[in-house]
Amino acid sequence: MHTIEEIMNILSEVKPDLTVAPDEELVRTGVLDSVDIMSVVMALAEEFDLEISPLDLKEENFHTANAILALVNRLDD
Amino acid sequence: MKHILALLDRTVRRWGERPAFGDEHGTLTWNQVGQAVQSLGTALAHAGVQRRPVALYLDHEVPCLLAMLGTLAAGGFYTVLDTAQPPERVRRITNQLEPVLLVTDAAHRQAADALDLTCPLLEIDDALTCSPDPFLLQKLREEAIDTDLAYVLFTSGSTGTPKGVAVQHRAVLAYSAWTAGTFAIDETTVFGNQTPFYFSMSVTDLYTALRTGAQVQILPKRLFSFPVQLLDYLTTHEVNTLYWVPSALGGVVRWKALDYTALPPLRTILFAGETMPTPYLNYWRAHYPAALFANLFGPTETTDICAYYIVDREFADDEPLPIGRACDNCGLLVLTEDGREAAPGQVGELCARGSFLAAGYYNMPDKTAERFCPNPLQPHYPEIIYRTGDLVRYDDQGLLQYMGRADNQIKHMGYRIELGEIETAAFGQEGLQSCACLYDAPRDRLVLFYTGKKGLEEALRPRLAARLPAYMQPGAYRRLQAMPQNQNGKIDRAALRALCKED
Numbered sequence: 001m002h003t004i005e006e007i008m009n010i011l012s013e014v015k016p017d018l019t020v021a022p023d024e025e026l027v028r029t030g031v032l033d034s035v036d037i038m039s040v041v042m043a044l045a046e047e048f049d050l051e052i053s054p055l056d057l058k059e060e061n062f063h064t065a066n067a068i069l070a071l072v073n074r075l076d077d
Numbered sequence: 078m079k080h081i082l083a084l085l086d087r088t089v090r091r092w093g094e095r096p097a098f099g100d101e102h103g104t105l106t107w108n109q110v111g112q113a114v115q116s117l118g119t120a121l122a123h124a125g126v127q128r129r130p131v132a133l134y135l136d137h138e139v140p141c142l143l144a145m146l147g148t149l150a151a152g153g154f155y156t157v158l159d160t161a162q163p164p165e166r167v168r169r170i171t172n173q174l175e176p177v178l179l180v181t182d183a184a185h186r187q188a189a190d191a192l193d194l195t196c197p198l199l200e201i202d203d204a205l206t207c208s209p210d211p212f213l214l215q216k217l218r219e220e221a222i223d224t225d226l227a228y229v230l231f232t233s234g235s236t237g238t239p240k241g242v243a244v245q246h247r248a249v250l251a252y253s254a255w256t257a258g259t260f261a262i263d264e265t266t267v268f269g270n271q272t273p274f275y276f277s278m279s280v281t282d283l284y285t286a287l288r289t290g291a292q293v294q295i296l297p298k299r300l301f302s303f304p305v306q307l308l309d310y311l312t313t314h315e316v317n318t319l320y321w322v323p324s325a326l327g328g329v330v331r332w333k334a335l336d337y338t339a340l341p342p343l344r345t346i347l348f349a350g351e352t353m354p355t356p357y358l359n360y361w362r363a364h365y366p367a368a369l370f371a372n373l374f375g376p377t378e379t380t381d382i383c384a385y386y387i388v389d390r391e392f393a394d395d396e397p398l399p400i401g402r403a404c405d406n407c408g409l410l411v412l413t414e415d416g417r418e419a420a421p422g423q424v425g426e427l428c429a430r431g432s433f434l435a436a437g438y439y440n441m442p443d444k445t446a447e448r449f450c451p452n453p454l455q456p457h458y459p460e461i462i463y464r465t466g467d468l469v470r471y472d473d474q475g476l477l478q479y480m481g482r483a484d485n486q487i488k489h490m491g492y493r494i495e496l497g498e499i500e501t502a503a504f505g506q507e508g509l510q511s512c513a514c515l516y517d518a519p520r521d522r523l524v525l526f527y528t529g530k531k532g533l534e535e536a537l538r539p540r541l542a543a544r545l546p547a548y549m550q551p552g553a554y555r556r557l558q559a560m561p562q563n564q565n566g567k568i569d570r571a572a573l574r575a576l577c578k579e580d
Contacts (some may be wrong), residue, residue, distance in 0.1 A: 014558075027299050030161070034328075037302040038559035046531075054305050054332040062302075 002048070002076065007069045010047065014039045022065045037062060044068070050075045079223035081246050082149050084253070084287045085111060092264050092290035099314065100138045100295040107290065113143045113205060118150025118214050120204035124178045124197065126153030127217060128225060130439075132176035132196075134158045134167075134189050137273050138295060140201050142283060144180045145228070145274065147204070152217040153177075154226035156241065157275040159564055160185055164192055170231050170239055173440055180204065223247040229439045230277055230377050241439035242277075242377040251432035252380040253284040255405045259385070260345055260369065262318070264290035269316035271296055271325050276565045277377035278350055281320055291318075301325055301566065304334035311341035319343060320373075322350040322566045323357060324511070330357045331510045331528075335364040349373035349382060351567045352479065352497055354504045354511070356394045374400035374479065378448070378463045379433040383407045384477055394505030395544070397497075399476035400469065407431040409477070410462065411469055416453035419470065424480050427469045428452075428462045435463070468495075487516040489523065490548040499525065499551065502544045508533055511560045513568050514551065517577040522552030526573050528560050 004022050012018055014036055026032045032040065040062070045052050050072065061071040078084070088097075089111035097107040105113070121131065131148045133155050135141040141157060148155040156174050158167050171179075171194055179198050181189040189198055227249050229241040256262060262285050270293050272278040286293045294314045300307040308329065310316075319326075326348060329335060346361060346368055353372055362370060375382035386401025403409040411425040412418065419425030430452060437445035452460040468480040481495035488494070499514040508530035515524050527533060534554035541550055561572035 027302070030299075033562075034299070034302040035559045035561055042528075042558035054334050054337045057303055057332060058306055059299065059303050 002069060002072050004065060004069050007065045007072065010040060010043045011065060011068075013043060020065060022069075024065070025063055026065070027059055027063045032062075040068070044072060048072055048076055078250055079246065080149070080218055080221050081227055081249050081284065081287065082114070082146065082218070084250075084284070085114065085146065088287060088290045095264060095290060096292045097286070098139045098142050098293050098295070101297050102138065104292075104294075105139060110143065110146070112209070114146045114150050115209035115211070115214065116207045117143055117147025117201070117204050118217075119210045120199065120207035121147055121151035121153060121178065121180075122210070122213050122217060123207075124151075124199065126151045126178055127220070129153050129177040130174050130229060131155045132158055132171055132174060132179045132194075133274075134160060134179055134181040134185055134192075135201065136160055136182075136185075137298065140182065141274055142293070143205075144201055145283070146287075148180075149227060150214055150217070152221055152225075154228050154243075156229045156231065157273075159273065159275050160188070161564065164188070167192055170241070173231070173238060173241055174229060175440070221246070223250065224436070226436065230275060230280075232377050240441060240444060243436045243439045244280075244377075244380055245436050248380045248433050248435065249280065249284050251406050252280070252382070252404075253288045255407075255433075256281055256285045256382075257289050259404070260285075260318075260347065260371065262286075262289045262291050262345075266291035266318050266345070267314065267316045268293045268318050268320065269296050269311050269314070270294060271301070271319070271321040272350075272565060276350075277381045278320060278322070278565075280381045281347075301328055304329045304332045305338050308334055308338050308341055311343070312339055315342060317342050318345040318347075320347040320349070323348050323353040324351065324560070324562060324568055325566045326361060327354065327357045327511055330360045333360070335360070340364060343368055345369045345371075347371050347373055349375070350565065352500070353398055354500070355392045355396055355398060356504050358388065358392065358398065359394060362388070372398045372400060374477075375404075375429075375433075376463075376465050376467075378435045378465070379407060379429045380435070383409060383427075383429040383433060383465075386476060395502055397478065397501050399472060399474075400479045401476050403429075404433070407433045410452070410454060411471065411477075412453070412464075418454060421471050422473070424468050424470045426483055427465045427467045427477070429465060430460060430462045434461065487518075489516060489521065492546075492548045494523075494549055496523075499523065499541070499545060499549055502541055503527070503537055506533065506537055506540055509537070511568070513560065513570065513573055515570065515573050515577055517553075519578075520552075523550070524553045524555060524573075524577055525551040526555050526557055526560070526576070528557050531556065 093108040231239040370388040408430045410428040496514040510529040512527040561569040563569040
């Protein structure tokens, strides 16, 4: 099982000045733009050695840090 | 026809009950659009905007389209401001434009107030409740002529002051007639609009729709991060026509998203704004063998487009696409540095003449005189041509090939280099998703930025060595997790240049 801290670390690698709560909306608010989202996806795939399928690349899996954590835990099962 | 809104009048009469503009929040019919434009036009006319600039500070949604048309109904011309830009940048545009009115909404009221403009502000929801005054609007229409301005679009201008390209009604009328005819756009067309309204490509979506009764479905920007959901959104809204920047089409390619969901009912796929990597085109064509694909080319100064190529054969992954031939009512010249016509096959600057030409740059007489100048090949009467600054040559099929920007040609190891050639040679490499080559002047080296598999440079190095001369070999390869994009969705070369400096 991964932790929310690991996800927060990845988010702050992509956006160094980012401070968000685990349930804060990231996509619709524009906190993460399309380039940031792509960077997060690539960082997750590399650091956790995950296969992220195009079908996993959905707004509901990336809209909060907690959603990202749930996705990572499901894929790393 | 002298006024763009004559197209709207005709479409409302003919297709009033059909869907016109849609976004995430809903869809309006042409009748509803017609009524909203009357209300907005009346409210703006009361503000006295005839032949004056109106700034629109609204998001990429239907109300912004209504405000654009409402401005035209009031006899004014508009500039759409990017609400995502920092206020200093917006002010650089408003300083140049000196608008007499700014239209915004409640959500952006605070940010709009912070722009500190001297002109009054109008909230669109208030303007929409204004009762239409058909006599006033009729009078304004009668006083309009086809050389009045319709809008001023500001080009990003990576350095210095942004340039406002001033476009007249007659250019949009001529241009939209060409797009509608050439790409068989009609009332059954549904555009999936990707490009923002401050970018010239959106002119095609909006005004071709106005002319034909086609529908414009605005695509939420965030969906471009989620390609399968994006395709499903196209299917749900029955989008059948795309006119996107290649980077946006590339997002679907990168995830092979067309292989993961039902194919949207696309029949026409047009692209412009940056060089189309041929592997992207080939992926899309493999899934839509019967669709029409066309490479469009042109600057904001020719309304949107001056040359086009309808894809009519197979292309290898590392073969560049031609930009083709001139649009109707748009003459193209290829001129040498001394102002003569380039010989067949010789590289020269692309210059355009004809009805699509902009009137010039707003409040910038010197810049206007520099780029909009007399045709050296026409000694018998004054004719203005626009010098695009793009280098082209005719290939042996008589099609124009793009050879890069005149001001972007770099000299490296004593040779003139077109960076696009290096990118084209890299494309076709298995595992490469996107790439952009830059010249790092302080270190006199070429840097190839790419996204794709880790360690891909081991494969790219020999590939480029086999295809390009030594002076065109990148001195550095940099893998990025994502290619930076600007607000229009194109590769952000300024951001890449900043990365060169960081190294």
